[in-house]
Amino acid sequence: MREVAVIGVGLTKFGDRWEAGIKDLAAEAGLAALEDAKIISSEIEALYGGIMSSGRFTDQEHFAALLADQIGLKHISAVRVENACASGGSAFRLGYMAVASGMHDIVVVGGVEKMTDVTVNEATTALGGAGDQEWELSQGITFPGLYALMARRHMHDYGTTQEQLASVAVKNHGNALANKYAQFHRKITIDDVMKSKMIADPLKLLDCSSICDGAAAVVLAPMEIAKKYTDTPIKVAGSAQVGDTLRLASRDSLTGIAATRIAADKALAQAGVERKDIDLAEVHDCFTIAEVMGVEDLGFYNKGEAAKAIAEGETMIDGKLPVNTSGGLKGCGHPVGATGVKQVVEVVEQLRGDAGARQVNGAEIGLTHNVGGSGATVVVHVFRRAD
Numbered sequence: 044m045r046e047v048a049v050i051g052v053g054l055t056k057f058g059d060r061w062e063a064g065i066k067d068l069a070a071e072a073g074l075a076a077l078e079d080a081k082i083i084s085s086e087i088e089a090l091y092g093g094i095m096s097s098g099r100f101t102d103q104e105h106f107a108a109l110l111a112d113q114i115g116l117k118h119i120s121a122v123r124v125e126n127a128c129a130s131g132g133s134a135f136r137l138g139y140m141a142v143a144s145g146m147h148d149i150v151v152v153g154g155v156e157k158m159t160d161v162t163v164n165e166a167t168t169a170l171g172g173a174g175d176q177e178w179e180l181s182q183g184i185t186f187p188g189l190y191a192l193m194a195r196r197h198m199h200d201y202g203t204t205q206e207q208l209a210s211v212a213v214k215n216h217g218n219a220l221a222n223k224y225a226q227f228h229r230k231i232t233i234d235d236v237m238k239s240k241m242i243a244d245p246l247k248l249l250d251c252s253s254i255c256d257g258a259a260a261v262v263l264a265p266m267e268i269a270k271k272y273t274d275t276p277i278k279v280a281g282s283a284q285v286g287d288t289l290r291l292a293s294r295d296s297l298t299g300i301a302a303t304r305i306a307a308d309k310a311l312a313q314a315g316v317e318r319k320d321i322d323l324a325e326v327h328d329c330f331t332i333a334e335v336m337g338v339e340d341l342g343f344y345n346k347g348e349a350a351k352a353i354a355e356g357e358t359m360i361d362g363k364l365p366v367n368t369s370g371g372l373k374g375c376g377h378p379v380g381a382t383g384v385k386q387v388v389e390v391v392e393q394l395r396g397d398a399g400a401r402q403v404n405g406a407e408i409g410l411t412h413n414v415g416g417s418g419a420t421v422v423v424h425v426f427r428r429a430d
């Protein structure tokens with residue numbers, strides 16, 4: 044396999060983008076990534092586009108062709124990737140594999156979702172399709188409901204408190220203040236989270252990621268030519284994707300996601316990196332409990348110990364292990380197909396030293412963790428500076 048580098052990144056502002064259609068979002072992020080890589084469209088051989096539910100949200104299908112068209116790519120191989128909230132992470136892994144295998148040289152990976160053209164009820168139903176439609180959604184359980192079950196069990200087994208969960212939201216909203224692409228630029232307190240409206244007990248509005256619009260894109264190249272385009276190629280050092288049962292009730296445990304544990308072991312082994320070497324991680328915090336379980340399952344904390352550590356500030360930007368420096372899904376918003384690619388953009392900017400007020404000092408190795416559904420798909424990547 045060849046070594047692969049990220050040579051360009053692009054993002055749109057996340058949020059209620061009433062003024063922009065799905066095509067505008069795709070063009071905004073895609074063209075920004077091409078410009079960042081200083082690449083012309085005729086050099087690009089393939090595109091992988093992550094999107095969860097463009098048909099339900101916008102009536103638009105055939106998304107990869109649309110994305111290629113919007114950024115002026117003609118006669119290339121364009122493939123849509125759908126893996127629920129992990130669509131972006133899975134698209135990135137396919138782009139990586141295409142370059143690593145030698146099949147293609149320059150590849151674009153994009154992720155988009157335009158969720159606000161439908162009502163919140165319609166969006167909740169569409170998102171419910173990421174679980175087992177027959178055994179979960181049609182019985183009345185939504186995604187906030189599934190994660191609420193996990194939160195309750197975590198609280199029961201480990202004494203995790205609602206205030207500790209709230210501290211995840213407070214941290215991530217705080218980090219988002221320094222990210223111009225984030226949806227929320229609003230500092231919040233534990234009290235704000237505790238007093239926000241109940242969504243699915245014990246998860247309140249401010250424990251949830253939002254329904255919003257946004258797009259992200261990156262450009263990949265083999266390492267041997269990456270320096271032609273950029274002085275700071277970021278190496279994709281490890282890549283793993285692992286699945287599990289679609290239905291939460293069929294899992295062995297409600298307090299963790301086994302696929303995360305296995306994917307982390309595989310990606311770190313490929314990268315030749317130990318957990319203590321990771322300088323920052325973008326962790327899938329679709330709900331506050333998801334970040335707590337995420338850092339435990341990734342092996343950064345023992346089971347039952349992360350919530351206290353987060354509440355004590357260990358995962359702040361200047362803490363022992365900075366988590367979700369971008370603001371995460373909570374502070375940035377969660378346009379589902381875009382999220383996995385946005386996580387890569389954040390880690391690349393950090394490893395380049397371009398993250399401004401969010402910069403983790405001396406960051407050299409970063410990790411992304413993207414979850415589809417309640418854990419039926421997990422994608423983990425490890426990145427490192429390549430100089």
Ligand SMILES: CC(C)(COP(=O)(O)OP(=O)(O)OC[C@H]1O[C@@H](n2cnc3c(N)ncnc32)[C@H](O)[C@@H]1OP(=O)(O)O)[C@@H](O)C(=O)NCCC(=O)NCCS
Pocket residue numbers: 128163167170186187227242248249251252253254329377416
């Ligand atoms: C939590 C949720 C139900 C809130 O939707 P809602 O009740 O319709 O909220 P509203 O649209 O009434 O918004 C009320 C206010 O809260 C804000 N808001 C909405 N969701 C928010 C969130 N998740 N975090 C912070 N603020 C939020 C809105 O901007 C609005 O602010 P304003 O009054 O200043 O305009 C919705 O965001 C949701 O379903 N989130 C989870 C999405 C999901 O499941 N994703 C997949 C994960 S696997």
